[in-house]
Amino acid sequence: MTKKLFLKTLGCxxxxxxxxxxxxxxxxxxxxxxxxxxxxxxxxxxxxxxxREKPVNKLFSEIGQFAKHKKKSxxxxxxxxxxxxxxxxxxxxxxxxxxxxxxxxxxKITQAINSEKFLDINIDHDESGYAFGEFRQNPYKxxxxxxxxxxxxxxxxxxxxxxxxxxxxxxxxxxxEAAKAAKNGAxxxxxxxxxxxxxxxxxxxxxxxxxxxxxxxxxIAEIDEVKRIRFTSPHPLxxxxxxxxxxxxxxxxxxxxxxxxxxxxxxxxxxxRRGYSKEWFLERAKKIRQLSPxxxxxxxxxxxxxxxxxxxxxxxxxxxxxxxxxxxxxxxxSARPLTLAAAMRDKVDIATAAKRLLKLQTRHAQILDEIxxxxxxxxxxxxxxxxxxxxxxxxxxxxxxAVCVKGGEELLGTFQNVKIxxxxxxxxxxxxx
Ligand code: SF4
Numbered sequence: 308m309t310k311k312l313f314l315k316t317l318g319c320x321x322x323x324x325x326x327x328x329x330x331x332x333x334x335x336x337x338x339x340x341x342x343x344x345x346x347x348x349x350x351x352x353x354x355x356x357x358x359r360e361k362p363v364n365k366l367f368s369e370i371g372q373f374a375k376h377k378k379k380s381x382x383x384x385x386x387x388x389x390x391x392x393x394x395x396x397x398x399x400x401x402x403x404x405x406x407x408x409x410x411x412x413x414x415k416i417t418q419a420i421n422s423e424k425f426l427d428i429n430i431d432h433d434e435s436g437y438a439f440g441e442f443r444q445n446p447y448k449x450x451x452x453x454x455x456x457x458x459x460x461x462x463x464x465x466x467x468x469x470x471x472x473x474x475x476x477x478x479x480x481x482x483x484e485a486a487k488a489a490k491n492g493a494x495x496x497x498x499x500x501x502x503x504x505x506x507x508x509x510x511x512x513x514x515x516x517x518x519x520x521x522x523x524x525x526x527i528a529e530i531d532e533v534k535r536i537r538f539t540s541p542h543p544l545x546x547x548x549x550x551x552x553x554x555x556x557x558x559x560x561x562x563x564x565x566x567x568x569x570x571x572x573x574x575x576x577x578x579x580r581r582g583y584s585k586e587w588f589l590e591r592a593k594k595i596r597q598l599s600p601x602x603x604x605x606x607x608x609x610x611x612x613x614x615x616x617x618x619x620x621x622x623x624x625x626x627x628x629x630x631x632x633x634x635x636x637x638x639x640x641s642a643r644p645l646t647l648a649a650a651m652r653d654k655v656d657i658a659t660a661a662k663r664l665l666k667l668q669t670r671h672a673q674i675l676d677e678i679x680x681x682x683x684x685x686x687x688x689x690x691x692x693x694x695x696x697x698x699x700x701x702x703x704x705x706x707x708x709a710v711c712v713k714g715g716e717e718l719l720g721t722f723q724n725v726k727i728x729x730x731x732x733x734x735x736x737x738x739x740x
Pocket of ligand 1: 458459460465466467501
C-alpha cells in the first residue's frame with residue numbers, strides 16, 4: 308500500500324516549488340499519495356513562510372491540532388523559512404515535531420523522515436547544482452528555480468536569514484529542466500528566484516555566470532515547446548534597458564511585470580535599503596509602458612514602515628495613481644526578527660497603519676474597477692490550466708489576468724481566444740471567441 312502525505316504549503320511560489328521538490332525526493336525512495344485529510348496521513352509536513360508574523364503565530368496551534376488528529380505512527384515535520392529561523396526552538400515548543408528542515412535543506416527530506424529529531428537549517432548549504440527528482444502539481448505549467456537565496460538586505464525582510472546568500476543555478480541545468488518540462492506538456496514556464504533579474508551575478512563557488520537574465524530568457528524562449536515564460540520576482544534596481552527590451556520584444560515572454568515598489572517615498576526607500584528612488588521606479592515603469600503598451604504592472608506595498616509620515620504615505624499613493632498597477636499585494640508593516648527595521652524607533656501606530664492601508668486598498672479597488680471595465684468585449688489569448696467549481700475552467704492572459712469560461716478538461720493545456728463578457732475586479736468571465 309502506498310503511504311499518504313499531508314503537505315500544507317504557505318507563502319510564495321518558491322515555497323510551492325520547494326513542496327514539489329519535497330514530494331519528488333520522497334518519491335525517489337517510496338511512493339506517497341497526497342491527502343487533504345491529516346488523520347489518514349503517514350507523514351504530515353508544514354512548509355512554512357515567515358515573511359509576515361501571522362502564519363508563524365498560527366504554526367504551533369496547527370501542529371497541536373495535527374498531533375491530536377494524526378495516526379499514532381505518523382510523523383510531523385516543519386520545513387521552510389520558519390523552520391530556518393526558529394530551528395531547534397520548534398522541538399521545545401512542539402515536542403510532537405520529528406524533524407525541522409530549513410528552506411535551503413529540502414534535499415535532505417528522506418534523511419529527515421528516517422531519523423529521530425532531525426534538524427538541518429544550515430543557510431550556507433548549497434543546493435544550486437542538485438538534481439531534484441521530477442514532480443509537478445500542475446502538468447500545464449512548470450515552476451523552475453533559477454537562483455536560491457538573496458544578497459539584498461532590505462531592512463524589513465527576513466528572507467536573507469532564512470534562504471541564505473544568493474547563488475544562481477547553472478544555466479545548463481535550467482535549460483535542461485525547461486526543455487523537459489515543456490516536452491512533458493508544460494507550455495508555460497514560471498522562473499523563480501528572489502531577484503531573478505540579478506541572475507548570473509554569482510554561481511556556486513563565486514564564479515560569475517555565463518548568461519545574464521536577459522540572455523537566459525532568450526535561450527529559454529528558443530525551446531520550441533515553450534510557448535510562454537513568466538518570472539518572479541524581478542527587482543526594480545536591476546531593471547536595466549537590456550532586460551526591459553527583451554521583456555517587451557520577445558513574444559514568448561508574458562507581458563506582465565511584477566515591480567515591488569514597497570514605498571513611494573525616496574526617504575522610506577532609503578530606510579528600507581531598497582537601492583532605488585521613487586524617480587527611478589517611475590522612470591522604469593514609464594519605460595516598460597513605452598516599450599510594451601499592453602504590459603500589466605503589479606507590485607508589493609508596505610504601509611506604516613518605521614518613520615513613514617503622512618507625506619511619505621501620500622507619495623506612495625501618488626505612485627499608485629501614476630502607474631495604475633493592475634495588482635497590488637499590500638500589507639501593514641510587521642516587524643520580523645533578525646531584521647534591521649525591527650530595532651528602528653519611530654514606529655507607526657497600528658491604527659494609523661490600518662487607516663493608511665484601507666485608504667490605499669479602497670483607491671486601488673476603484674482603479675481596478677476602471678481597468679477591468681475596459682476589458683468588456685475585448686478578445687484575449689488565454690492559456691487554460693485549472694478546473695474551477697461550477698463547470699468553469701480557468702486560465703490566464705499574457706498580462707496575468709485570471710479568465711474563466713464554461714468548459715472542462717478538454718480546454719486544459721490549450722490556448723484559446725476568449726471574448727470578455729463579464730469583467731470583474733479579480734476575474735474576467737468570458738466565452739471562447
Ligand atoms: S530583495 Fe529584499 S525583499 Fe526581496 S527577498 Fe531580498 S531582502 Fe527580501
